[in-house]
Amino acid sequence: MAKITHVSPLAPATFPTLPEIKGADFATVEAGIKYAGRKDVMLARLAAGSSIAGVFTRSATRSAAVLDCQEKISLQSDAGAAIIVNAGNANAFTGRNGIEATKAVTGAVAQTLSLPESRVFSSSTGVIGEPLPFEKITNKLSEMREALSPGKMKDAAEAIRTTDTFAKASAAEFEVDGQVVNIAGIAKGSGMIAPDMATMLVYIFTDAKVEQALLQEMLSELTDLTFNNITVDSDTSTSDTLLLGATGASGVEISNREGPFYQALHQVMLDLAHQVVRDGEGATKFVTVNVTGAETAKDARAHALAIANSPLVKTAIAGEDPNWGRVVMAIGKSGASADRDRLTIRFGDILVAENGWVSPNYKEADGASYMKQQDLEISVDLGLGDGDATVWTCDLTHGYITINADYRS
Amino acid sequence: MAKITHVSPLAPATFPTLPEIKGADFATVEAGIKYAGRKDVMLARLAAGSSIAGVFTRSATRSAAVLDCQEKISLQSDAGAAIIVNAGNANAFTGRNGIEATKAVTGAVAQTLSLPESRVFSSSTGVIGEPLPFEKITNKLSEMREALSPGKMKDAAEAIRTTDTFAKASAAEFEVDGQVVNIAGIAKGSGMIAPDMATMLVYIFTDAKVEQALLQEMLSELTDLTFNNITVDSDTSTSDTLLLGATGASGVEISNREGPFYQALHQVMLDLAHQVVRDGEGATKFVTVNVTGAETAKDARAHALAIANSPLVKTAIAGEDPNWGRVVMAIGKSGASADRDRLTIRFGDILVAENGWVSPNYKEADGASYMKQQDLEISVDLGLGDGDATVWTCDLTHGYITINADYRS
Numbered sequence: 144m145a146k147i148t149h150v151s152p153l154a155p156a157t158f159p160t161l162p163e164i165k166g167a168d169f170a171t172v173e174a175g176i177k178y179a180g181r182k183d184v185m186l187a188r189l190a191a192g193s194s195i196a197g198v199f200t201r202s203a204t205r206s207a208a209v210l211d212c213q214e215k216i217s218l219q220s221d222a223g224a225a226i227i228v229n230a231g232n233a234n235a236f237t238g239r240n241g242i243e244a245t246k247a248v249t250g251a252v253a254q255t256l257s258l259p260e261s262r263v264f265s266s267s268t269g270v271i272g273e274p275l276p277f278e279k280i281t282n283k284l285s286e287m288r289e290a291l292s293p294g295k296m297k298d299a300a301e302a303i304r305t306t307d308t309f310a311k312a313s314a315a316e317f318e319v320d321g322q323v324v325n326i327a328g329i330a331k332g333s334g335m336i337a338p339d340m341a342t343m344l345v346y347i348f349t350d351a352k353v354e355q356a357l358l359q360e361m362l363s364e365l366t367d368l369t370f371n372n373i374t375v376d377s378d379t380s381t382s383d384t385l386l387l388g389a390t391g392a393s394g395v396e397i398s399n400r401e402g403p404f405y406q407a408l409h410q411v412m413l414d415l416a417h418q419v420v421r422d423g424e425g426a427t428k429f430v431t432v433n434v435t436g437a438e439t440a441k442d443a444r445a446h447a448l449a450i451a452n453s454p455l456v457k458t459a460i461a462g463e464d465p466n467w468g469r470v471v472m473a474i475g476k477s478g479a480s481a482d483r484d485r486l487t488i489r490f491g492d493i494l495v496a497e498n499g500w501v502s503p504n505y506k507e508a509d510g511a512s513y514m515k516q517q518d519l520e521i522s523v524d525l526g527l528g529d530g531d532a533t534v535w536t537c538d539l540t541h542g543y544i545t546i547n548a549d550y551r552s
Numbered sequence: 553m554a555k556i557t558h559v560s561p562l563a564p565a566t567f568p569t570l571p572e573i574k575g576a577d578f579a580t581v582e583a584g585i586k587y588a589g590r591k592d593v594m595l596a597r598l599a600a601g602s603s604i605a606g607v608f609t610r611s612a613t614r615s616a617a618v619l620d621c622q623e624k625i626s627l628q629s630d631a632g633a634a635i636i637v638n639a640g641n642a643n644a645f646t647g648r649n650g651i652e653a654t655k656a657v658t659g660a661v662a663q664t665l666s667l668p669e670s671r672v673f674s675s676s677t678g679v680i681g682e683p684l685p686f687e688k689i690t691n692k693l694s695e696m697r698e699a700l701s702p703g704k705m706k707d708a709a710e711a712i713r714t715t716d717t718f719a720k721a722s723a724a725e726f727e728v729d730g731q732v733v734n735i736a737g738i739a740k741g742s743g744m745i746a747p748d749m750a751t752m753l754v755y756i757f758t759d760a761k762v763e764q765a766l767l768q769e770m771l772s773e774l775t776d777l778t779f780n781n782i783t784v785d786s787d788t789s790t791s792d793t794l795l796l797g798a799t800g801a802s803g804v805e806i807s808n809r810e811g812p813f814y815q816a817l818h819q820v821m822l823d824l825a826h827q828v829v830r831d832g833e834g835a836t837k838f839v840t841v842n843v844t845g846a847e848t849a850k851d852a853r854a855h856a857l858a859i860a861n862s863p864l865v866k867t868a869i870a871g872e873d874p875n876w877g878r879v880v881m882a883i884g885k886s887g888a889s890a891d892r893d894r895l896t897i898r899f900g901d902i903l904v905a906e907n908g909w910v911s912p913n914y915k916e917a918d919g920a921s922y923m924k925q926q927d928l929e930i931s932v933d934l935g936l937g938d939g940d941a942t943v944w945t946c947d948l949t950h951g952y953i954t955i956n957a958d959y960r961s
Contacts, residue, residue, distance in 0.1 A: 204884030204892045236880045236892065238909030271877025272910050454863070454948075455956055462957030468680025471645045475613030483613045483645065500647030501681050539863075540957075544950050547864055548871030 153421035153429050153517065153537070154309040161296045161314050162325040165350040166190035166390025169295035170287040171302040174279040177231025177269055184280055185299040186287045187226040187346065188256055193390045194352075195224050195264065196359035198366045200383035206235035207245040208265045209384060215261050219355060224262040226346060226386055227252050227280070228303050230331070234267040234275040244275040251281040255288050266344050266384045268331065269305050296348075300329035303344055306546060307331050307422050313414035317403035319395045324351045326407050330415040332383075332422070343419055345370065345385040347411060351404055352391030361405055362387045369412040372444070372534045373420050374451050420535045425542025428460050430535065433522040436487075437530035442479035447534040449477035450521060457539035460519065465510025467495045470521060485526030490514070562830035562838050562926065562946070563718040570705045570723050571734040573757040575599035575799025577700035580711040583688045586640030586678055593689055594708040595696045596635040596755065597665055602799045603761075604633050604673065605768035607775045609792035615644035616654040617674045618793060624670050628764060633671040635755060635795055636661050636689070637712050639740070643676040643684040653684040660690040664697050675753050675793045677740065678714050705757075709738035712753055715955060716740050716831050722823035724816035728804045733760045735816050739824040741792075741831070752828055754779065754794040756820060760813055761800030770814055771796045778821040781853070781943045782829050783860050829944045834951025837869050839944065842931040845896075846939035851888035856943035858886035859930060866948035869928065874919025876904045879930060894935030899923070 167189055171182040189195070197216040199209050227248060234241045245265055253260040267275060300310040314327040332343025353361075362385070370385060387408075389397075397404040421429055432451050437443035450456055453473040459466035467488050474481050484499035491513050494502045513519070576598055580591040598604070606625040608618050636657060643650050658672040665672075676684060709719040723736040741752025762770075771794070779794060796817075798806075806813040830838055841860050846852035859865055862882040868875035876897050883890050893908035900922050903911045922928070 200884075202881070202884030203886075203888075203890040204880045204895075233877075236877060236905070236909060238893065238907060240909065271880060272905070454952070458953055458956035461953065464957070468642075468645060471613045471680060472611070475609075475611030477612075479612075481612040484647065486613075496645070496681070498647060500645060500649065539953065541950050541953050543863070544867055544870065544948065544953060547867035548873070548949075 149308060151308045151422045151426055153426055155418065155421070158297065158310060159312055159314055161312055161327045162316060163293040164325055164327055164348040164390060165293070165392030166193060167348040167388060168291035168293050169299045170290040170292070171295065171298040172283045172287050174229065174283050176229055176276060176279055182298060182302040183230045184283065184287070185228050185302040186252070186284070186291070187299065187348070187388070188291055189224040189388045190390050190392060191223040192221050193224055193388050194355040194358045196355065196362040196387045197264070198363060198385045204236060206233055206267065207237070207241035208234060208267050211245050211249065212264045212384060212386070215264065217355070217359070218261050220259065220262055222259050222262050224264065224388065225252050225256050225258055226264045226388070228266045228268070228344060229275070229280055230303050230305050231269040232267055232273055232275045233269050233271050235271045237272065237274055240274050244277040247277045248280050251284055255284040264386055268303065268344055296327060296329060299346070303329070303331040305331065306424060309422060311415060311418040311422065313411045313418070315407035315410045317407050319403070322393060322395045324393045324395045324404065325349060326351070326411050328411050328415055330419055332419045343370070343383055345415055347387045347408070349387070349389050349408070350391065350393035351389050352394070352396040353389040353404070357398070357400070358387060358389055361400060361408060365409050365412050368409065369416040372532070373416045374448060374534065374536050417535060420537050423537035424546045425540040425544070426537030427517070427540055427542070428538040429518045430460060430537060431520045432534045432536065433520065433531070434525070435522070435531040436524040436526050436528060438480045438525070438528040439530040440532060441530070443530040443532035444534070445477045445479035446474050446481070446523065446525070447532045449473045450523070451534045451536035454539055457536070460514070461538040461540045463511070463514040465490055465495065465507065465514050467501070470523065471496070474523065480527060481525055482527060487524040487526065489522040491520050558717060560717045560831045560835055562835055564827065564830070567706065567719060568721055568723055570721055570736045571725060572702035573734055573736055573799065574702070574759040574801030575602060576757040576797060577702050578704035578708045579696040579699040579701070580704065580707040581692045581696050583638065583692050585638055585685060585688055591707060591711040592639045593692065593696070594637050594711040595661070595693070595700065596708065596757070596797070597700055598633040598797045599799050599801060600632040601630050602633055602797050603764040603767045605764060605771040605796045606673070607772060607794045613645060615642055615676065616646070616650040617643060617676050620654050620658065621673045621793060624673065626764070626768070627670050629668065629671055631668050631671050633673065633797065634661050634665050634667055635673045635797070637675045637677070637753060638684070638689055639712050639714050640678040641676055641682055641684045642678050642680050644680045646681060646683055649683050653686040656686045657689050660693055664693040673795055677712065677753055705736060705738060708755070712738070712740040714740065715833060718831060720824055720827040720831065722820045722827070724819045726812035726816050728812070731802060731804045733802045733804045733813065734758060735760070735820050737820050737824050739828055741828045752792055754824055756796045756817070758798050758817070759800065759802035760798050761803070761805040762798040762813070766806070766809070767796060767798055770809060770817060774818050774821050777818065778825040781941070782825045783857060783943065783945050826944060829946050832946035833955045834949040834953070835946030836926070836949055836951070837947040838927045839869060839946060840929045841943045841945065842929065842940070843934070844931070844940040845933040845935050845937060847889045847934070847937040848939040849941060850939070852939040852941035853943070854886045854888040855883050855890070855932065855934070856941045858882045859932070860943045860945035863948055866945070869923070870947040870949045872920070872923040874899055874904065874916065874923050876910070879932065880905070883932065889936060890934055891936060896933040896935065898931040900929050
């Protein structure tokens with residue numbers, strides 16, 4: 144496996160200060176599943192009365208842990224809940240053995256924490272196709288139970304990393320009638336990342352009180368605006384899992400979609416989604432692709448994803464080449480409606496192309512200078528209707544090839 | 553622009569011997585459109601009575617030359633025909649100027665060769681978005697007319713190259729009642745190559761006599777078995793054009809789909825399609841992806857393309873890593889039906905995975921040894937039905953990044 148020695152140049156300058164989420168405790172441990180000398184398992188325990196919502200990969204070859212989570216996610220219970228995650232082994236495409244390994248882990252967590260097994264959710268991330276040495280996890284559960292505490296969410300973010308070059312977390316808070324509500328989440332992921340899935344591994348916690356059906360509705364809706372609109376390499380993982388736990392311990396009840404909870408949750412999810420792109424394998428540029436004026440929102444998303452996933456667009460960005468011709472190419476191949484002669488293309492604020500050709504005022508030197516920035520914005524207006532979409536991606540570099548020609552994932 | 557100094561390691565050992573196609577003459581010239589010191593324009597003249605069939609890119613942003621060809625292709629005429637092609641400038645996304653440049657070139661060719669303008673087909677390949685200096689072409693037409701001869705098809709294959717590292721050609725012949733019929737074709741293309749399009753620039757000639765509607769039917773059908781099943785980088789060009797000219801000069805008339813003409817044409821098209829993949833930008837491995845047992849042929853193709861286009865599969869192949877887990881991932885994300893526990897995966901003849909897990913007899917050393925070969929075969933059986941498909945691709949290497957982070961296409 145390629146040794147990851149550098150932190151992504153796009154990483155946030157500092158790790159955020161995470162609030163303690165009342166009702167949510169964390170523990171981590173060195174189980175030695177694949178990596179030596181680092182924590183590789185995290186356990187989260189959610190207090191009695193917590194609601195859990197989840198979104199999962201749509202891969203037809205999804206892992207045993209994902210299938211197990213999907214069976215449990217909409218069951219109602221006031222018994223509390225737990226989330227157990229290991230890095231280093233995805234327990235995916237491991238046949239019957241994989242199902243048994245998942246059951247062994249979730250069953251042991253249930254016993255250790257005195258929870259029903261239906262309230263224990265698990266994820267595994269890492270190599271596909273190798274048996275999960277689940278005893279390495281179950282042997283550590285008593286130790287982890289003793290260590291559970293609300294202040295260890297940062298450790299949890301560290302423990303779930305695989306090829307990630309930095310730990311990812313985000314938090315937001317708001318007040319209702321003088322009562323503070325906190326939301327905090329962690330994520331891992333930097334390759335095998337594309338929309339049409341839940342996404343990577345993401346765990347978000349809040350002390351708001353939210354009924355499960357409403358929590359699920361908000362999570363699904365916001366996933367379409369955040370994690371489903373990021374792409375690193377157009378590849379979709381077999382293990383992607385996003386879980387949102389609401390402990391209710393703040394005493395603040397959220398009973399409708401509108402308002403500060405939805406906004407704060409959106410902020411945390413978008414920040415985590417951007418951090419995953421910023422840790423895209425080999426990434427040196429963070430790119431926002433805006434598409435407006437498409438016939439429909441679906442068309443806009445198809446165009447935006449065609450641009451964001453095009454190897455030729457992504458390599459041009461890596462080369463700091465303002466190659467708007469490749470943007471035109473990507474729009475042309477997307478399969479969605481476009482009229483060549485109505486296209487307007489901007490790099491940042493620079494008008495590059497309009498009316499089917501390069502803009503008369505565009506200077507190549509302006510484009511070339513703009514492309515040297517680390518955060519880039521490519522905006523396309525189709526001139527056809529009201530559909531719009533925004534997608535976030537990164538460039539395609541030698542670093543991606545180096546990581547993926549060597550790393551067994 | 554990145555200088556292409558190496559020939560692809562996958563290139564055929566020798567350039568094929570091309571037969572003269574009675575009724576088809578060729579000329580090439582150094583017009584200096586972008587490249588210096590090399591031929592960059594080819595002219596082909598087809599005798600009176602020739603039929604022409606064509607397949608073109610489905611890009612919504614296709615070039616003026618493609619739109620012009622599409623308008624003309626199904627018109628019937630016995631007046632003969634011409635094909636004019638330049639490298640170095642795609643005349644794509646060049647607005648009204650682009651349409652005028654195409655008209656200027658086709659009009660001048662028509663006048664020079666005393667043909668109706670509706671019988672002159674043109675293609676342009678190279679940089680997108682720059683005005684085509686069409687006078688550099690029209691100024692050379694008289695010179696090219698004088699040089700027209702049946703023996704210059706190899707020169708034509710050289711003249712249409714852009715990032716190609718070798719010239720591409722293929723030929724086949726068969727006899728009908730002692731009469732020899734020849735088919736010979738040339739192609740260019742090594743990046744911006746994906747199916748759901750006609751493909752690159754490909755020109756095929758035969759001295760068989762074939763009525764236009766039948767010629768078109770055979771060409772379209774065989775395109776789906778050849779050029780539409782290759783992919784280098786999932787990007788689709790704005791200029792892809794495939795033209796097939798039948799001069800009739802052999803005196804042999806082909807009046808139905810069955811028989812040696814269809815087979816010989818299939819052979820030439822498949823050979824040219826494979827050569828395009830073998831010149832895939834940065835390619836070091838030629839990969840055949842076979843999918844069988846899918847619910848439908850459409851599902852099989854979706855799975856095969858998902859595998860062939862996956863950056864993670866392609867980088868694993870570049871790294872000679874028998875990473876079948878990434879094949880499972882690609883099947884999972886394709887959107888077509890799959891049952892994880894019925895999958896069978898083979899690398900060459902090596903049974904790698906079956907029944908939802910690695911095969912008990914599979915040895916990693918066998919897979920690793922197989923992956924060192926230059927020509928690889930990945931075969932997946934879905935175990936669901938009778939749908940099958942074969943797709944050809946190459947690996948994704950540092951060479952692709954180097955070429956495309958610098959070359960302005």
